[in-house]
Amino acid sequence: MRVYLHEITEQGTELKFGQDDTWAPAAVARADEQSPQPRKGTRPLEGRIFLRKVDEVVVLDGNLRTEVELLCSRCATPFALACSPNFQTLLCRDPAMAGIAHVDKDKQGRSTGKVVGRLHGHARHAHDFEGQDQKNADLDITYLAEDWIELGDVVTEQVQLLVPFQPLCEEGCKGICANCGADLNKGRCACSKLQKNSPFSALKNLRVPASHS
Ligand SMILES: [Zn+2]
Ligand SMILES: [Zn+2]
Numbered sequence: 001m002r003v004y005l006h007e008i009t010e011q012g013t014e015l016k017f018g019q020d021d022t023w024a025p026a027a028v029a030r031a032d033e034q035s036p037q038p039r040k041g042t043r044p045l046e047g048r049i050f051l052r053k054v055d056e057v058v059v060l061d062g063n064l065r066t067e068v069e070l071l072c073s074r075c076a077t078p079f080a081l082a083c084s085p086n087f088q089t090l091l092c093r094d095p096a097m098a099g100i101a102h103v104d105k106d107k108q109g110r111s112t113g114k115v116v117g118r119l120h121g122h123a124r125h126a127h128d129f130e131g132q133d134q135k136n137a138d139l140d141i142t143y144l145a146e147d148w149i150e151l152g153d154v155v156t157e158q159v160q161l162l163v164p165f166q167p168l169c170e171e172g173c174k175g176i177c178a179n180c181g182a183d184l185n186k187g188r189c190a191c192s193k194l195q196k197n198s199p200f201s202a203l204k205n206l207r208v209p210a211s212h213s
Helices: 023-029 151-160 201-206
Strands: 002-004 013-018 045-054 057-071 078-083 086-092 100-105 111-116 139-143 148-150
Touching: 013 023, 023 045, 023 057, 023 151, 045 111, 045 151, 057 151, 086 151, 148 151
Parallel strands: 086 139
Antiparallel strands: 002 148, 013 045, 045 057, 057 078, 057 086, 100 111, 100 139
16 A cells, blocks of 8 residues: 555545455565464454654554464464554655654643654664653654655554564463473473473483583
């Protein structure tokens, strides 16, 4: 979904999208991890993006509720993680402006629409504000190489920012046995009887010759 800069006004435009707008689920799917069992059916997806122009800068506000398909880092089971990014990004065609700046806020914490702050640096990403104090938060300006904004790219990036480094199918996932490959969430394997006491007892046999005095 491409929005051309000349279509964006100072009053702004709100775009709502959902699972039936093919570009949106495709954009979320780019953040999925490759699964041997691809997801069946449609994923829940509901989002909105508000675009407005402030001088030479495009202010993009948005939020999104969806699910991303991940593989558990311990047991490799595919699972869906609820993902609801809430974001604000500044975009600009002028490379000199693409630096550190932020949208000014009034006493009620509402955006005044004025972009203030130092304009230097080369940082690329806007911050994710979910659950954070938005007051006076610095926002980077992303340089736009074209005279349009690809909303799919914005959605993919915002979902990727919320994908954990080591996703877990559930908080206490027991993983798979390193010895026999059994899924330990489904019960203990025979190996646990061999390894008395501690799951690390096998490490006793792996001791590196120590340099004692
Ligand atoms: Zn797991
Ligand atoms: Zn085992």
